[in-house]
Amino acid sequence: MTRIVYLPLDERPCNLQYPQHLADMTDLALIAPDIKLLGDKKKPADISALHDWLRDTAAEAEYLIVSIDMLLYGGIVPSRLHQLSFEQCAERLDLLRSVKKRNPNIRIHAFNLIMRVPSMSTSEEEPDYYADYGSDIFKFGWLTDKAERGELTEEDRIELDAVTRHIPEDVLNDFVGRRAVNAEVNRHVIALTEEGIIDNLIIPLDDNSQYGFSPKEQRELIVRVQKANLFDRVMIYPGADEIGCILFARVFGEVKGYVPEIFVRYSSTIGPMMKPKYEDRSLQESIKSHITAAGGVMADNSVETDIVLMVNAPPAEQRLMAEQGPFENRSRTYFSEIHYREFSEAIKHYLRKGKLVGLGDVAICNGSDVVLMNLLGKLGLLDQLTAYAGWNTSGNTLGTVISHLIVISYYERLANDEAQAKARAVSRAYYYKRLIEDWGYMSIIRQETVREVLPELGASYYNLYHVRDELYRILTGKLNAFAAEKIGSVREGNVTVENVFLPWKRMFEVGFDVKIEG
Known part of the structure; x- marks a missing residue:
């Protein structure tokens, strides 16, 4: 049995349980640490105990899927709160080198976030001062990035001066200093990939935007990847909590020699070109990234594949994209640029043809589009779909449904009866x-x-x-x-x-x- 050691981003079900659900469909063993070692939100994981566990467990494994944020900081939230120097982080990262030295054949799939910059003032998952200065810190990053691109207007300059004066120097230094350490860590993991310690690397952008700290860091990292000629082994795109599932699907495909072809179909003509809220690029570009990162390829049409990803796409972008709330309060484009009936009829058509149909429900942030789901229920289609997701961000949803589709499609089409029955259940x-x-x-x-x-x-x-x-x-x-x-x-x-x-x-x-x- 192929053994995959898994160090998750944090202890929540999306990071710890969802990949395990995928693994339970398969004959691969996903080995994760006891949840007691993984911390609790702002409380970091027990780094020393985790390192001991990882060092011992990875010695006999074929694969390692590792969150660098967990390995260094003790989780996603501690990565936004730590006081570590880069030297301390580099020392902790050396564990991967020792893992590879002890077990040269292990393939290491790693991921490390570009730290988010929320636009709202709340300290729920950020430093305490973010409750007072969060929105100003976001604006500072947005406007300084615009300035460096030469796109700052006079109105922007006035606002930048105001927010700079309002943020205390020690607050800004703390935030920017931590970002600098985290950014240097990302440069270092790219170097480890070039060296061959890390075999495959994803650098997800956590809750990013068109301008700001994150896009600036992304551009610098992409240049570094280009100079090292590593586009075949490093991907940088919007995401976070779904990456564990994505990398499990990729490892599964590597083990099985399986490269699934997925046809993508949308509910909205303009939907593929919309930039979802919390992301910096068109929906279509993000979907290409998720499918590629998970080890699949996009099919040119539905005739040549059994796998169809139906995407309920937003007909508006960024701040106009609907959140959960009354239907009548949605942006006007939701009433003209999305076609629920045609979309549901297309789903019915693909099901009649025997396709495996997954639904990525990303028209609304932070949950399902209840209009579509009620319609599918009325049409009796809910128990015929193969996979579904519609939670939190667009990237979270897409990574979840795509990884599920990839794993189960193998068992539905290529496995023996016993393995298929287990996977299907x-x-x-x-x-x-x-x-x-x-x-x-x-x-x-x-x-x-x-x-x-x-x-x-x-x-x-x-x-x-x-x-x-x-x-x-x-x-x-x-x-x-x-x-x-x-x-x-x-x-x-x-x-x-x-x-x-x-x-x-x-x-x-x-x-x-x-x-x-x-």
Whole structure:
């Protein structure tokens, strides 16, 4: 059995459990550390214990999928809070060199984020001072990048002067200094890739934008990759929490000698050219990156492949892209430049032809497009799709659904009956989990609970752990009610939810298990 050691970005289900669901479909062993070693949001992981675990476990493995943010800082949030020097980071990175020396045949697939710069003033996942100066720090990065490109207007200059005066010098120095260390780490991991220590590297842009610190760092890193002639081994594109799934799919393809062809079809004519919120490039370019990073290729048409990715694409971009809320409040282009009926008929058509159809639901941020999902439910198509995702950012969604499609398509088309049955059982549970979480929780239940339940419990979005037992009981009931109403008894049996929890003691994300009985 091929052994893959996996060091995740953090301890949340999207980073720890989703790749495990994919692995459970296969005959590959995904070996991750005990969750107790992985920290808790702002609390970093136990670096020393993790390094000991990784050093020992990787000695007998064929592959290593490693988050550099976890390896160095102890997780995604600690990567935004640490006080490490580059020299300390480089010393920790030497562990990869020792892993390769001890096990020369191991293939190392690594990823390290370009640190995000949120536009809102909140310290929930950032340094404490971000609550007061976050939006100004974002504007400072945006405007200084515009200035360096020679695109600053007179109005921009006035605003840049104002935000520069408003941000305390020690605050700006702390933020910029940490970014400088993280950027130097990215340069160093590119060097390790050139040296052959890292075999494949992804540098995802976490919640980035057209201008700012992140695009500037990205340009510098791409030049470095070009000079080293490493475009065949290094990719830089928007993403974060889905990369563990993407790299598992890639390793799976390497082990099986499987290069899936995926045809991509959109709900909106202009959708492929829209720049999704929190990203810096067109949707089509991001999809090309996700498919390539996962080891697939884009098919020219649907005739030559059994795999179809249906993308519910946004007909508006950046700040005009809709968030969860009333349908009537969406940008006007949602009423003219997206065609729900044609899109659903196309899904039905591909299913009739026996295609494996996955749905990437990225028209809305932070959850499913309930208009589309209700229509698919009415048409009886929900239990016929192969894969689905519609959570958080566009990149998170696309990486999740593409990796699922790649892994399960191998078993649906190329595996023996026993392996296919095992993979299909796990895949269906994972698929229904995505429906319940992305459509049920993120698009409906989360808002209802914040509005109607938390005030009655004396709790709020971020202050709820004191009522967690009662809240988990209520959420379990709501999730099961949603599953009964919207999914019902599917061909695999009755779908229910259990073991509900809130990983970061807030309402944003949820964890639970799905059980299918029938």
